[in-house]
Amino acid sequence: MPEPVTAPRRVRAVRGAVQIDVDEREEILSATRELVTEVISRNGLHLDDFISVIFTSTADLSAEFPAVAARELGMGDVPLMCARELEIAGSMPRVIRLMAHVETGLARAEVQHVYLRGAVALRRDIAQ
Template sequence: MRVRAVRGATQLEHDSREHMLERVAEMVSDVMQANGLTVDDFISIVFTATSDLVSEFPAYAARQLGFDDVPLICARELEIEGSMPRVVRMLAHVETHLTRSEVTHVYLHGAAHLRRDLARVREVPDS
């Protein structure tokens, strides 16, 4: 078993609590599905959000998915001129048998444009 880092990002259409919980749950669930992970495989998750998202803590969505005893923390993303608005990112540390090259990082909705350099970016049409 190895410790690996898995990245994810999603963009919200607007800042509301319900939308935040929906999009973050989707991102976390997609990371789990894409990498064959369960909650027990997670060591910790760091969530960041851009400063225009204030309606809810992104980590709360993970708590609702059963991440009750996994250390979670939220932080502010850097405010860089011209950066994409309404983005939540995650960096999860997991125990897995996957090699580094087998790990699938998930970038959803508008955030798919953040990492075109990754071969396994899954784009989800905006709803």
């Protein structure tokens, strides 16, 4: 029996963001879990597909590292990094962003970037 034809796997970057209401540890963890889970679900990913994830948060969020939530979801062996978002006048407050590097058969145009809650306003052009 012939092998099924599958799309070649390539490295793709998936973007996402979520805005939270308050700078509290559980709010940061809950929102980050929601964001990571949506990235996985909308793109048909598995934990083994992740190469690395970079999280950023705005300066008004300091109660916890977003990467803690990713570890709680099973990403203990995925390289994770947290950084501070640039402080630009007029930028949206209390936002956690991510850029995940993944291996997938999706074409670049098929990748679904995930913007949740108020963060949808950040990238209406690519938000799904």
